Amino acid sequence: MIIQKTENSKLPTFDPNNFSFGDTFIDHMIICEYENGKWGDVKLVPYGPLPFTPAMMGVNYGQACFEGMKAYKDENDDIFLFRPEKNFERINKSAKRLAIPEIPREAFIDGLNALVDIDREWIPKGEGMSLYIRPVVFATEEVLKARVSNKYMFAIVATPAKSYYSAPVSVKISDYYSRSANGGVGFAKAAGNYAASFYPTQLAIDEGYDQVIWTDDATHEYFEESGTMNVFVRINDTIYTPKTSEKILDGVTRDSFLQLAERNGIDVVVGDVKVADVVAALKDGSLKEAWGVGTAVVTTRFEAIGYGDEKFALPTLADEDSFAFILKKALVDIQTNHAEDPFGWRVKVDKKY
Amino acid sequence: MIIQKTENSKLPTFDPNNFSFGDTFIDHMIICEYENGKWGDVKLVPYGPLPFTPAMMGVNYGQACFEGMKAYKDENDDIFLFRPEKNFERINKSAKRLAIPEIPREAFIDGLNALVDIDREWIPKGEGMSLYIRPVVFATEEVLKARVSNKYMFAIVATPAKSYYSAPVSVKISDYYSRSANGGVGFAKAAGNYAASFYPTQLAIDEGYDQVIWTDDATHEYFEESGTMNVFVRINDTIYTPKTSEKILDGVTRDSFLQLAERNGIDVVVGDVKVADVVAALKDGSLKEAWGVGTAVVTTRFEAIGYGDEKFALPTLADEDSFAFILKKALVDIQTNHAEDPFGWRVKVDKKY
Numbered sequence: 001m002i003i004q005k006t007e008n009s010k011l012p013t014f015d016p017n018n019f020s021f022g023d024t025f026i027d028h029m030i031i032c033e034y035e036n037g038k039w040g041d042v043k044l045v046p047y048g049p050l051p052f053t054p055a056m057m058g059v060n061y062g063q064a065c066f067e068g069m070k071a072y073k074d075e076n077d078d079i080f081l082f083r084p085e086k087n088f089e090r091i092n093k094s095a096k097r098l099a100i101p102e103i104p105r106e107a108f109i110d111g112l113n114a115l116v117d118i119d120r121e122w123i124p125k126g127e128g129m130s131l132y133i134r135p136v137v138f139a140t141e142e143v144l145k146a147r148v149s150n151k152y153m154f155a156i157v158a159t160p161a162k163s164y165y166s167a168p169v170s171v172k173i174s175d176y177y178s179r180s181a182n183g184g185v186g187f188a189k190a191a192g193n194y195a196a197s198f199y200p201t202q203l204a205i206d207e208g209y210d211q212v213i214w215t216d217d218a219t220h221e222y223f224e225e226s227g228t229m230n231v232f233v234r235i236n237d238t239i240y241t242p243k244t245s246e247k248i249l250d251g252v253t254r255d256s257f258l259q260l261a262e263r264n265g266i267d268v269v270v271g272d273v274k275v276a277d278v279v280a281a282l283k284d285g286s287l288k289e290a291w292g293v294g295t296a297v298v299t300t301r302f303e304a305i306g307y308g309d310e311k312f313a314l315p316t317l318a319d320e321d322s323f324a325f326i327l328k329k330a331l332v333d334i335q336t337n338h339a340e341d342p343f344g345w346r347v348k349v350d351k352k353y
Numbered sequence: 354m355i356i357q358k359t360e361n362s363k364l365p366t367f368d369p370n371n372f373s374f375g376d377t378f379i380d381h382m383i384i385c386e387y388e389n390g391k392w393g394d395v396k397l398v399p400y401g402p403l404p405f406t407p408a409m410m411g412v413n414y415g416q417a418c419f420e421g422m423k424a425y426k427d428e429n430d431d432i433f434l435f436r437p438e439k440n441f442e443r444i445n446k447s448a449k450r451l452a453i454p455e456i457p458r459e460a461f462i463d464g465l466n467a468l469v470d471i472d473r474e475w476i477p478k479g480e481g482m483s484l485y486i487r488p489v490v491f492a493t494e495e496v497l498k499a500r501v502s503n504k505y506m507f508a509i510v511a512t513p514a515k516s517y518y519s520a521p522v523s524v525k526i527s528d529y530y531s532r533s534a535n536g537g538v539g540f541a542k543a544a545g546n547y548a549a550s551f552y553p554t555q556l557a558i559d560e561g562y563d564q565v566i567w568t569d570d571a572t573h574e575y576f577e578e579s580g581t582m583n584v585f586v587r588i589n590d591t592i593y594t595p596k597t598s599e600k601i602l603d604g605v606t607r608d609s610f611l612q613l614a615e616r617n618g619i620d621v622v623v624g625d626v627k628v629a630d631v632v633a634a635l636k637d638g639s640l641k642e643a644w645g646v647g648t649a650v651v652t653t654r655f656e657a658i659g660y661g662d663e664k665f666a667l668p669t670l671a672d673e674d675s676f677a678f679i680l681k682k683a684l685v686d687i688q689t690n691h692a693e694d695p696f697g698w699r700v701k702v703d704k705k706y
Contacts, residue, residue, distance in 0.1 A: 022497045025495075049405055054384070058412045060489055063547075157407050181537060192538075195544075
């Protein structure tokens with residue numbers, strides 16, 4: 001790995017108690033370029049602009065996918081990643097479906113460790129604080145032909161992240177728009193999946209909701225995801241979540257919730273989640289809670305679910321009665337080294353550089 | 354419009370008889386940036402790189418769409434665009450579905466005319482020669498949040514294009530992969546649609562085909578598109594093509610073919626094209642020809658169509674017996690000012706700059 005540290009650290013200007021998530025970038029980034037059939041050197045360089053023309057294939061043909069992950073700092077200033085192998089595995093599943101060459105371990109795993117190690121001072125400490133990390137790969141060849149690119153850039157950039165807390169949201173069950181097709185790319189963290197979700201989300205916002213519950217495109221009878229998160233519903237004391245498929249993202253938080261539910265003795269059914277069953281449960285009061293899960297905020301609880309012209313309010317559960325809260329707390333405690341980690345999910349970032 | 358001409362024209366190095374399509378760029382490009390809720394000045398500047406970081410939303414979330422169009426030079430060195438208003442209309446339909454702000458006329462139409470006018474020397478003359486023009490818009494804000502971008506770049510870049518000729522291709526009818534969902538973005542020239550098509554196309558190539566005939570994702574019983582083109586099949590003396598929908602691109606060449614067919618007294622049915630009907634027609638010999646249409650090569654004729662384990666060879670028609678040839682010639686003659694233009698499709702680019 002080639003290490004080229006900045007001579008103008010922005011760290012002195014960074015206030016861990018007052019910063020903007022998402023557009024405050026740490027001092028460095030990882031870059032690695034693919035051309036002539038192979039990946040080049042992995043480089044750690046100062047975060048900043050690189051030269052691309054508007055003919056770049058990544059923005060013309062959308063050959064691009066990413067990952068979202070976090071690093072946590074504990075009381076002893078030790079730094080931990082959470083299940084990084086899962087993200088490494090998944091970016092290469094996404095890449096394969098988008099005809100992007102496989103990302104090498106040296107770029108993803110070693111790059112990740114070097115970046116987090118060298119910029120460890122950027123990771124805010126305390127409840128809910130973390131570093132949000134974005135590995136991304138995109139086509140960089142400049143050619144106006146709708147074909148697979150011959151050049152790519154893999155990069156890792158990162159931004160400090162604040163509290164996990166996110167306000168409960170109202171969600172609308174989609175009966176028209178959809179985010180994925182059978183035989184499509186819904187399971188991949190493909191750039192284009194996100195762009196396609198924005199307009200239907202805006203329409204839901206105009207109707208007084210925050211997010212869309214995506215349903216299957218053929219019948220709109222089955223839940224798929226919620227916003228950019230995997231979705232869980234609790235009817236009486238059983239949790240239901242759709243099984244992953246080519247249309248549904250295999251979320252790391254989703255998988256962790258399933259394992260934690262089993263460990264906590266909570267019944268989970270992984271399978272079809274029918275809109276009709278959820279609506280019936282909303283009407284008869286057996287739907288106790290529902291939420292989305294994802295890396296950014298771990299859990300977003302729903303306060304209302306809309307379907308057609310109806311909007312159903314959900315009960316407000318005390319934290320100790322909420323499976324969403326119990327599972328989130330169990331997960332966060334493992335992520336932040338406040339609890340034993342029987343799963344081996346936590347991976348310490350060694351001081352190497 | 355702000356005009357900033359290059360001081361280092363590459364025109365002296367351009368050989369119109371020997372150049373590479375797609376990665377030979379003309380001297381200038383149009384750029385126009387959106388921020389703070391509005392589009393800024395339209396600028397004509399030297400073609401070249403601009404500074405973007407890997408956090409650019411365009412490559413992370415795929416908010417990007419484009420157009421493909423051409424300019425033609427006739428014997429008198431007059432330059433013509435072909436139905437530019439259709440592309441202007443369509444980029445804004447694509448943009449709306451991707452939650453991208455509307456592109457102003459000054460950027461698209463005036464930018465197009467200025468670019469083609471100023472770089473008119475780059476347009477090769479002669480049969481099949483043209484300038485391929487790529488208007489593109491993409492999100493440029495640098496934020497790691499899956500939401501609508503607040504900043505965009507609209508650009509127009511262009512490359513000289515050679516002969517229309519494209520060899521006949523073998524196509525495989527998809528019975529698993531698909532390019533668009535009900536309630537999705539298939540009708541838009543969304544960047545992500547192209548990336549999603551590459552891997553299935555590679556699999557078809559591995560099977561000895563050139564392109565995929567996309568079918569509906571729910572049943573795979575109906576034709577949608579062929580590769581990146583609209584698809585036509587001729588059974589006996591009637592042409593069939595799928596009607597446009599939210600899943601199928603409203604192609605300018607497709608629309609032009611339909612109008613030319615009517616003018617030439619060729620029967621056309623616009624509606625469902627069933628895989629079963631096409632396969633039956635392949636088997637009983639009533640399928641005379643089939644082809645894709647699009648801006649880049651106008652027409653790509655099929656020499657074989659595969660379905661499941663079967664591969665059906667198509668008859669080789671003499672040009673004068675081929676509807677694909679007749680319609681292509683009629684179209685190209687109008688585009689290149691070799692025929693009357695009763696439709697008003699040809700738009701002359703005035704010498705202004």
